Amino acid sequence: MTPLAAPTTTILVTIDEKTYSADPGETILDVCKREGINIPTLCFLEGVSTVGACRLCLIEIEGTRKLLPACATVVAPFQKVKTNSDRLKKNRRMTLELLFSERNHICSVCVANYNCRLQDLAHEVGMDHVRFPYLFPDCNVDGTNKIYNIDHNRCIMCTKCVRTCDEVEGAHTWDVRGRGFESRIIADFDEAWGTSPTCTLCGKCVSVCPTGALWHKQSVQNNMKKSPEMVSELTAKRGRKG
Amino acid sequence: MNLAKLNDIAAATKEKCKNKKRVCVCAGAACISSGAIQTLDSMKKIVKEKGLDKTVDVIPVGCIGACHQGPLVKILPDETIYQKITPAEAALIAEKHLAKNEVVKSLLFATGAGKESPVNSNETDFFKKQRKVVLETCGNINPESIEDYIAVGGYQALYNILSTLSQEEVIAEVKAGGLRGRGGAGFPTGLKWEMVHRYINSTKYVVCNGDEGDPGAFMDRSVLEGDPHRILEGMAIAGYAVGAQKGYIYVRAEYPLAIKRLETAIKQARVQGLLGDKIFETDFNFDIEIRIGAGAFVCGEETALLASIEGKRGTPRPRPPYPAESGLWGKPTLINNVETFANIPKLILIGGKEFASVGTQKSAGTKVFALAGKIMNTGLVEVPMGITLREIIFEIGGGIPGGKKFKAAQTGGPSGGCIPESHLDTPVDYESLGALGTIMGSGGMIIMDETSCMVDVARYFMDFCMNESCGKCVPCRVGTKQMFDLLNKICTGQGSPADLALLEELAPYVRETSLCGLGMTAPNPLMSTLRYFREEYMAHINDHWCPAGVCKMEPAAQLAEAHS
Ligand SMILES: Cc1cc2nc3c(=O)[nH]c(=O)nc-3n(C[C@H](O)[C@H](O)[C@H](O)COP(=O)(O)O)c2cc1C
Ligand code: SF4
Ligand code: FES
Numbered sequence: 001m002t003p004l005a006a007p008t009t010t011i012l013v014t015i016d017e018k019t020y021s022a023d024p025g026e027t028i029l030d031v032c033k034r035e036g037i038n039i040p041t042l043c044f045l046e047g048v049s050t051v052g053a054c055r056l057c058l059i060e061i062e063g064t065r066k067l068l069p070a071c072a073t074v075v076a077p078f079q080k081v082k083t084n085s086d087r088l089k090k091n092r093r094m095t096l097e098l099l100f101s102e103r104n105h106i107c108s109v110c111v112a113n114y115n116c117r118l119q120d121l122a123h124e125v126g127m128d129h130v131r132f133p134y135l136f137p138d139c140n141v142d143g144t145n146k147i148y149n150i151d152h153n154r155c156i157m158c159t160k161c162v163r164t165c166d167e168v169e170g171a172h173t174w175d176v177r178g179r180g181f182e183s184r185i186i187a188d189f190d191e192a193w194g195t196s197p198t199c200t201l202c203g204k205c206v207s208v209c210p211t212g213a214l215w216h217k218q219s220v221q222n223n224m225k226k227s228p229e230m231v232s233e234l235t236a237k238r239g240r241k242g
Numbered sequence: 243m244n245l246a247k248l249n250d251i252a253a254a255t256k257e258k259c260k261n262k263k264r265v266c267v268c269a270g271a272a273c274i275s276s277g278a279i280q281t282l283d284s285m286k287k288i289v290k291e292k293g294l295d296k297t298v299d300v301i302p303v304g305c306i307g308a309c310h311q312g313p314l315v316k317i318l319p320d321e322t323i324y325q326k327i328t329p330a331e332a333a334l335i336a337e338k339h340l341a342k343n344e345v346v347k348s349l350l351f352a353t354g355a356g357k358e359s360p361v362n363s364n365e366t367d368f369f370k371k372q373r374k375v376v377l378e379t380c381g382n383i384n385p386e387s388i389e390d391y392i393a394v395g396g397y398q399a400l401y402n403i404l405s406t407l408s409q410e411e412v413i414a415e416v417k418a419g420g421l422r423g424r425g426g427a428g429f430p431t432g433l434k435w436e437m438v439h440r441y442i443n444s445t446k447y448v449v450c451n452g453d454e455g456d457p458g459a460f461m462d463r464s465v466l467e468g469d470p471h472r473i474l475e476g477m478a479i480a481g482y483a484v485g486a487q488k489g490y491i492y493v494r495a496e497y498p499l500a501i502k503r504l505e506t507a508i509k510q511a512r513v514q515g516l517l518g519d520k521i522f523e524t525d526f527n528f529d530i531e532i533r534i535g536a537g538a539f540v541c542g543e544e545t546a547l548l549a550s551i552e553g554k555r556g557t558p559r560p561r562p563p564y565p566a567e568s569g570l571w572g573k574p575t576l577i578n579n580v581e582t583f584a585n586i587p588k589l590i591l592i593g594g595k596e597f598a599s600v601g602t603q604k605s606a607g608t609k610v611f612a613l614a615g616k617i618m619n620t621g622l623v624e625v626p627m628g629i630t631l632r633e634i635i636f637e638i639g640g641g642i643p644g645g646k647k648f649k650a651a652q653t654g655g656p657s658g659g660c661i662p663e664s665h666l667d668t669p670v671d672y673e674s675l676g677a678l679g680t681i682m683g684s685g686g687m688i689i690m691d692e693t694s695c696m697v698d699v700a701r702y703f704m705d706f707c708m709n710e711s712c713g714k715c716v717p718c719r720v721g722t723k724q725m726f727d728l729l730n731k732i733c734t735g736q737g738s739p740a741d742l743a744l745l746e747e748l749a750p751y752v753r754e755t756s757l758c759g760l761g762m763t764a765p766n767p768l769m770s771t772l773r774y775f776r777e778e779y780m781a782h783i784n785d786h787w788c789p790a791g792v793c794k795m796e797p798a799a800q801l802a803e804a805h806s
Contacts, residue, residue, distance in 0.1 A: 051559070051714065052559070052560035052715075052757060053714045053715045053716070053757060054715070054716055055715055055716055055717055055755045055756070055757065058755060066754075067754055067755060068560070069560055072560040073560075073562070074562075090751075091751055091754070091755050094717075094747075094748070094751050094755075095716050095717065095755065098716055098717070098720035098721060098724065099716055099720065101720065101724065102719075102720045102723075131744060132724050132744070133724075133727065135720075135723065135724075135727075156716075157713065157714075157719070159714075175555075176555065176713070178713070179538070179540075179709075179710070179711065179712050179713045180708060180709060180710070180711035180712065180713045180718075180719055180722070180723070181708065181711070181713065181719055181720065181722075181723040182713070183712075183713035183719070
């Protein structure tokens, strides 16, 4: 359902003082990607639905008090967008600090070391130390699956696995249990992954997981490579966009 | 149903009650828990035994308001209220007041010690300054009788708009009334209706938000329990105005009585042709279903609520798009609060202009508050907007019990802030409360006296937000946890100035980056207690001392360790 006043022709938007044209319905992140403007993203995955949950891609729009997620905000005519103000940079650093403080992200002993989106982002936004106490909640490692492991200590609750499993593989093995700080990714009705009757062992969740939470059993420290593009390419071939 | 039938029902019901006294026994949840059903049964039995049933009707009613004095019994048309009525005392009232018209002075509803209680309850301090619009008939009619509602003018507004007004004219009337959403944020209701109305050729929905998750708030519950037809009528009017045929009422499962009364009301309205197809013999079709929530605070947030109705996990999603554009199953959806809908029938009947004559220029009408905490008269009150907090707390509320000193009032619950003594003369309206760093909220008002520690209060509300956070977005999920831990440290005497600095950096960050209103407002209690009671924080940090004597400080040995 489109609003009555929805524009149907090309839209002009100004991003960081430069003007670009965009198609109606495109998000600010779409335009930025095309134009080579870097906005940090963590929960966004091309090809599956958008949740706007990590809050790293927040941008400023002139005349709007709220900061809005670039991944979930559709362009409007003559919008003036700032993607990299001091205020935004400070917030991004804080978001990463909180994420690092939440569970266990000790990189040096992680399979995804050097191949981790969380780690890359920390570099990118200059988050060099965490001022909050590490919370280390009681999280387990589920090694019951034949081929993969899930280590909840590394999970950042981006729900990419949940969305990919449901929307691309169609299995809906993964979901979320509990709420707030206590929420966890679960297999089926919170069962051991290895006994899941719905899991097809396709491994897409492992490919899209941005950290070392989902990994191949044979990988060791530093050598688990991730390939989220695989899922995006697959969905593009099927003619679908997130 | 047509006008003649509506008038017949009204006339017949009035005729039945003519020249009769009406004994209203409060059957709201609070009075029921203090034994109102026994009082009601005993009253009915005695009236029958004494042969008074020709001249007296005994009925259960919704919340009368002075919940702290329940079970309450109200005699109409005398407007006399008796308090804390046991089954035995019910007999006494029947013998004296009902049989001989003698007032039982010792049982009269009393506000404030030492004063003689007026026989007409409207003259008591508690009711004198109240102004009833939403609660106009709550406490006077039987909530399980559609005839009672019709007899007091119910469904007349629905008839009026269906027979004489276009959709645009209804919206114009609501706009003229200046009504703003009572669910917390105060968005102009007419404008919201117009936004939904704008979408043409689409299925649309009307949703009533009865989630009411604020700790200490029970306004919406009382309206749903006490006058359910008013909500149905308000929703039907909205349905007509925006072009929807289907409505949902979302009520939390913790409100079984409200759900039961709503179910009864919906059934009755369907039987009378006031819901369903061809309402009032026009082409307007509208029906309502109840959806029961599982009591998560976040499910009061509109997008989470809609997800929950759709059967999904109740988590919010980014807005825009707003529900008006893409709501239930992607269709344009109007979502308003219970109290907002409850204002509608009256607004239509008296007209927008008249409606706006109560209250202030920017905040029209009245607001229902649930008074709780350290205050003499806890309960439900409805006041004109613009009244001062001092009037609410010290006149209507009767002040602070036990000779204690007032310290602060919290409005807006976990999303709001506190108001200290120095701002007690602030008028209650959306803008003035906003300027103080709090919000109108949905109507919870918690009064605190000198025995409350404000750091502990901030911790309490942060604990609430942390537990109710849905966990979807990072700032709220981890931010509330870290803020809670820091507050906890300060409350146990282990906090340092650096912890306070970190809190003051975290709070505005969580406010500005969270996905939904829960996270965006979670820092409010912290920020407002810091604004008005900073010295209490400093006492905990620097002197390891809780001025109110609430917080238990960790022993010094552990302290040294924590600081090393
Ligand atoms: C965390 C949270 C909880 C909320 N809880 C309620 C609630 O219990 N009842 C309610 O009417 N609105 C609640 N709201 C506000 C709704 O999102 C929405 O604004 C409101 O129902 C709109 O109705 P109104 O315009 O009539 O106020 C809540 C908002 C948030 C962010
Ligand atoms: S602000 Fe809190 S409740 Fe709202 S989406 Fe974020 S985590 Fe969920
Ligand atoms: S990438 Fe936009 S909110 Fe996470």
